[in-house]
Amino acid sequence: xxxxxWVISPVAGLGRKAILMVQGLGRVTLFFIKGFVxxxxxxxxxxxxxxxxxxxxxxxxxxxxxTAAFTGMVLGLQGYYTLVKFGSEGLLxxxxxxxxxxxxGPVMTAIMIIGRAGSALAAEIGxxxxxxxxxxxxxxxxxxxxxxxxxxxxxxxxxFPLLTALFDVIGIFGGYLTGSCLLGIxxxxxxxxxxxxxxxxxxxxxxxxxxxxxxxxxTICCFQGYFTHTRKHGFGAxxxxxxxTSAVVLSCxxxxxxxxxxTSFLL
Amino acid sequence: MTVPLIEFQKVSKQFGExxxxxxxxxxxxxxxxxxxIGKSGVGKSVLLxxxxxxxxxxxxEVLFNGQPLSSMNREQRRELKRKFSYMFQGTALFDSMxxxxxxxxxxxxxxxxxxxxxxxxxxxxxxxxDLEGIEDKYPSQLSGGMKKRVALARALITEPETVLFxxxxxxxxxxxxxxxxxxxxxxxxxxxxxxxxxSHEIPDVFYISQRIAMLDQGQIIFQGSPEEIQAVSDSSxxxxxxxxEAGHDMLTGxxxxxxxxxxxYEEMARLQRYQTAFSVLLFSLENLDEINEAxxxxxxxxxxxxxxxxxxxxxxxxxxxxxxxxxxxxxxxxNTNEHRARLTCEKLAxxxxxxxxTEVRPYPGFHFQVSAGFAEAQxxxxxxxILIRAESKRNAVCEFRIG
Numbered sequence: 085x086x087x088x089x090w091v092i093s094p095v096a097g098l099g100r101k102a103i104l105m106v107q108g109l110g111r112v113t114l115f116f117i118k119g120f121v122x123x124x125x126x127x128x129x130x131x132x133x134x135x136x137x138x139x140x141x142x143x144x145x146x147x148x149x150x151t152a153a154f155t156g157m158v159l160g161l162q163g164y165y166t167l168v169k170f171g172s173e174g175l176l177x178x179x180x181x182x183x184x185x186x187x188x189g190p191v192m193t194a195i196m197i198i199g200r201a202g203s204a205l206a207a208e209i210g211x212x213x214x215x216x217x218x219x220x221x222x223x224x225x226x227x228x229x230x231x232x233x234x235x236x237x238x239x240x241x242x243x244f245p246l247l248t249a250l251f252d253v254i255g256i257f258g259g260y261l262t263g264s265c266l267l268g269i270x271x272x273x274x275x276x277x278x279x280x281x282x283x284x285x286x287x288x289x290x291x292x293x294x295x296x297x298x299x300x301x302x303t304i305c306c307f308q309g310y311f312t313h314t315r316k317h318g319f320g321a322x323x324x325x326x327x328x329t330s331a332v333v334l335s336c337x338x339x340x341x342x343x344x345x346x347t348s349f350l351l
Numbered sequence: 352m353t354v355p356l357i358e359f360q361k362v363s364k365q366f367g368e369x370x371x372x373x374x375x376x377x378x379x380x381x382x383x384x385x386x387x388i389g390k391s392g393v394g395k396s397v398l399l400x401x402x403x404x405x406x407x408x409x410x411x412e413v414l415f416n417g418q419p420l421s422s423m424n425r426e427q428r429r430e431l432k433r434k435f436s437y438m439f440q441g442t443a444l445f446d447s448m449x450x451x452x453x454x455x456x457x458x459x460x461x462x463x464x465x466x467x468x469x470x471x472x473x474x475x476x477x478x479x480x481d482l483e484g485i486e487d488k489y490p491s492q493l494s495g496g497m498k499k500r501v502a503l504a505r506a507l508i509t510e511p512e513t514v515l516f517x518x519x520x521x522x523x524x525x526x527x528x529x530x531x532x533x534x535x536x537x538x539x540x541x542x543x544x545x546x547x548x549x550s551h552e553i554p555d556v557f558y559i560s561q562r563i564a565m566l567d568q569g570q571i572i573f574q575g576s577p578e579e580i581q582a583v584s585d586s587s588x589x590x591x592x593x594x595x596e597a598g599h600d601m602l603t604g605x606x607x608x609x610x611x612x613x614x615x616y617e618e619m620a621r622l623q624r625y626q627t628a629f630s631v632l633l634f635s636l637e638n639l640d641e642i643n644e645a646x647x648x649x650x651x652x653x654x655x656x657x658x659x660x661x662x663x664x665x666x667x668x669x670x671x672x673x674x675x676x677x678x679x680x681x682x683x684x685x686n687t688n689e690h691r692a693r694l695t696c697e698k699l700a701x702x703x704x705x706x707x708x709t710e711v712r713p714y715p716g717f718h719f720q721v722s723a724g725f726a727e728a729q730x731x732x733x734x735x736x737i738l739i740r741a742e743s744k745r746n747a748v749c750e751f752r753i754g
Contacts, residue, residue, distance in 0.1 A: 211446070220443035223403050224457045224509075225432045231460070 115310070116303040119233035132235035133242075140201045140236070141243030145250065151196055152189075152251040156258020159183055163259070164267050176269055177277030180259030181252075185282060185290045189252040191343055193244065194297035198335045202305040205236060206331035209309030210324040218310070233306045237299075244298035245291050252290065289350040296346060300338050305331040354417045356381040356513070356545055357402055359571075362411035364397060371397045373569030374411065379562075384539055384546035386556045389566035390591070395549040396440055398566060399515050402547065403437050404428065433461070436511035440518045440549075442502040444490040450477075451486040454504045461509065476504045479534065481527065481649040495522045503531060507538060513545040520552055525601035526656060528552065530648035532559050536677055537643055553592055554607045555600075557581075558677045565591070581609055600674045602652060603659035611673025614683055615734050621685075623730055630692035630727045631734070632682040633741040634662065637720040639678040646713035654719055661703050666695075681738070692725035699723060 123133075163179045209232055212218050221228040256278060264271045308331035312323045315330075355378035364372040371394040379385045379402075387395050400406040401413055404420065412419045415431055423431065436457075444453050451473060458469045477483055480500040490498055503519055516535065520528040532552070536559040539546055550556045557563070557577035565573040565580070565588060573580055573588055580592060593609075600607050606614070618629045636655060643651040659680060663672055671683040684692055700723060724741035 208447075215446070216439050216441055216443035217445050219405050220437070220439060220445075222405065223432070223435065223437040224461065225429060226457070226460045 112303060112307050115229070115233070115307050116237070116299065119229050119237045119303070119306070122227065122230040122234040123238045125230055125234075129230075129235050132231075133238045136235045136239030137242050139204075140197065140239045141247060144197055144200050144243070144247055147196055147200055148193060148247050148251050149254050151192060152254035153258040153261075155188055155192055155251075156180060156184065156255035156260075157262045158258075159188075159255070160259035160262030160267075164263055164269070173263075173267075173269055174273050175277055176259065176263045177256075177274040178281030180263070181256050181278040181282055182286065184252045184255040184259075185286050187343070187347070189248050189255065190244075190290050190293035190297055191339060193248045193251045193294065194301055194339045195336060197240075197244065197247065198301055198305070198332055198339070202301050202335055203328050203332050205302070205305040206309040206328045207324055209233075209306055210312040210327040213310060213312045214320060214323055229310075233310065236306055237302050240298040240302035241295060244294045244301075248290060248294035285350075289346075292350070293343065293346050296342055297339055300342055301335045304335045304338065308334070353380060355379055355414075356416060357547075358414040358417075359398075359401070360412045360414060362401060362408045362413060363569075364394075364401070364406065364409050370569055372401075372408070375566070375570050377564055377571045378574065379545065379547055381545050382543050383561040384535065384548060384559055385562040385564060386548045386550055386560040387564050387566055388550065388553065388556075388591070391551075393566050394569065395566055396517050399437070399517055399547065399549060403435055403515060404432065434512040435515065436506040436509060436513070437515045438502050438506040438517060438519055440521075442490070442498045444498060444501055444505070446490055449487050449489060450482070450493070450501050453490070453501060454508055457505065457509045472508060473504075476508055479643075479647050480504050481530065481647055496524065496527060499523060500527065500531070503534075507534075510542055511544060513547070516546065516548040516550070518549055518551070520550065520555075526649055526652045529555065529602045529652040529655070532556070533639075533643060533651060533677060534648045535559055537640060537648070554609060557608070567591075602656050603672075603674050603680070604663065605659060605672045605674050605680065608673060608675055611671065611675065611681060611683070612734060614671050614673070618683055618685060619728060619732075622728060627686055628688045628727060630684045630687040630689060630725055631737050631741055632684065632692060632696060633675075633724045633726075633738055634680040634682070635722045635724075635742070636678040636680075637722055638718070642713070642717075642719070645717075650713050658703070658719070658721070662699065665699055665702055675738075687727075689725065689727035692727060696723045696725045 159180045160176065163176045164173055167173045167175055167179065209218075212232070218228045218232070221231055260271065260274055263269045264274050308327040309324075312327040313319075315323065315326060317323060317326065357377075357379040359375050359377040361374040361376060362372050363370075363374055375398070377398070387398060389395050397406060401408060407421075412421065414420070415423075420428070420431075445456070448456070451470075454473045454476060455469050458464055458472065459466075462469075464472075477486070480503060482497065482500055482504065485493065485497065490501065493501065499519065499522060503516075506514055506516070514535075519535070520531050523531065532555055535546060535548070538544065539559070546559075548556060548560065554577075557580075560577055563573070563575060563577055563580045564571050567587070573583060573585070575583075580588065583589065599605065605611075615631075621627050622629060636658070639651050639655065642654060655678070659672070659674075662680065662682070666672065666682060667684075669685055671685075673681055673683075675681045684695065687695070703721075724743070726737045726740035728737055
């Protein structure tokens with residue numbers, strides 16, 4: 085190897101990695117765009133969308149309520165003992181409501197849905213890929229992205245904001261439970277602070293985040309499952325397990341990254 | 352010269368270092384059933400996947416009616432794909448859908464038929480493939496053979512112009528295996544589709560195929576009719592074909608056609624050397640197609656199986672029965688002249704009753720019609736000529752109706 089190659093090779097390797105990353109990002113974006121556009125292809129697959137709303141949304145209600153209640157209760161406890169040091173425990177309602185609506189609601193909802201439905205999406209589509217079901221759709225001239233991905237994208241776009249709103253409401257009541265029922269803050273003060281502190285912009289911000297998270301989660305999970313066969317060792321059950329793991333890890337990491345980016349723009 | 356419907360021109364494909372296809376050339380003609388044979392793992396499924404567009408060649412071209420697939424735009428490819436149907440080796444049924452939903456899927460997604468019409472077509476197809484009563488089951492609740500038949504039903508439900516069958520009968524019992532072959536042949540005659548079958552079922556596929564192609568070491572080493580492949584002198588092809596050929600037809604328990612022909616030549620040699628007369632009986636199951644249509648293909652094959660058994664029970668142990676095509680049986684009667692052959696024929700017509708053939712009446716007015724003919728072999732007479740005489744009006748005296 086010529087001497088200058090020792091210098092060039094690592095740089096070239098880095099460049100190759102970067103190009104692959106950009107290519108991957110492009111493929112994911114095109115995958116989402118195609119899936120999104122095909123939601124509106126005639127005839128619209130209403131029954132499949134409703135079924136997915138039930139799977140992603142309805143079946144997540146219990147876990148969302150549970151986590152929301154405890155998140156709100158913890159916020160109530162922590163907030164009370166912090167605010168009481170400054171003699172401003174009356175602001176507890178505002179603190180709980182703003183933290184939930186701006187940050188915790190969308191992020192926690194997204195993470196809970198990744199765990200409950202996202203992993204299942206990746207595994208289900210991955211199994212369909214390795215058992216040639218997706219190939220079978222193609223041979224029947226049925227667009228597999230329209231058939232499998234579009235209803236899931238539509239369902240995620242519907243379910244995420246609704247579940248986030250539910251999380252926020254239950255969380256605020258959780259804060260009320262600890263703040264008012266356990267620690268004695270006047271309920272009227274708690275709820276009046278909630279009402280006075282929340283602006284429409286906060287709710288809109290939370291809504292935008294939840295929609296962005298829906299796009300990230302459903303795209304990553306479906307993409308990982310759909311392309312199970314193209315990954316290294318992407319065969320059989322092992323391939324599906326790798327896809328599911330990547331789907332969950334990537335989605336969680338990207339949720340936090342996107343949350344930071346969006347927050348910095350929204351504030 | 353006829354343009355092939357599908358033509359492979361020097362198609363090559365490799366996965367990593369493993370070469371699967373190496374400049375393979377293949378012609379598939381419209382309205383014919385072409386069977387691709389070859390050792391396991393030689394790349395037959397890969398060949399099929401190139402036709403349906405699931406794989407793209409590394410080099411070479413796949414042409415449809417003379418037009419290269421690579422030069423077609425998306426709309427043309429979609430148009431082409433709509434004419435095709437593919438039955439996967441591993442069935443590729445949707446695990447989360449019921450059997451009924453699986454079979455109805457292509458119609459629900461692609462056609463404008465009303466749900467009632469779709470259900471009617473699905474029911475008829477399920478009945479044909481002996482799949483009644485499992486509409487609400489999921490694929491994981493079915494046996495391997497049943498899954499195969501559900502996959503076959505899904506492939507045929509759209510009445511496609513070209514159907515690709517990847518090992519459609521592997522894992523099926525003899526009756527159902529023959530029912531599937533009979534169904535492919537029957538549907539091919541009725542709808543005139545082009546069939547491309549990957550199979551190891553020799554000689555059964557010879558009965559339903561007009562062309563045979565053999566794939567070996569990445570290349571098509573033989574293309575021609577079933578008769579031509581059996582007559583070919585290449586030792587590797589002969590070894591392969593004879594190696595797969597079963598000693599007995601699994602359905603009827605009779606020897607297969609090629610072995611029957613071999614026995615015929617032995618008898619002919621004896622006739623020429625020692626002047627020992629022998630005769631041939633030909634039994635044609637006249638209304639098997641009608642039974643397949645009115646009941647189902649499995650019923651037709653069960654009747655054929657029972658009739659074959661009844662026949663063999665009444666013939667001498669020295670007589671040799673062999674299956675000759677989908678609905679024909681021939682019997683070689685050594686040391687038998689024409690007069691005795693006629694008596695045997697008449698005896699069989701008298702003695703074989705419906706009770707021997709079936710205990711059930713699959714539909715009102717059911718009967719089983721067989722025409723039996725006989726002919727004494729003459730010196731240097733080819734089998735085909737003898738069979739033509741056996742089928743002629745003078746000799747086919749024993750048309751009997753069981754029922």
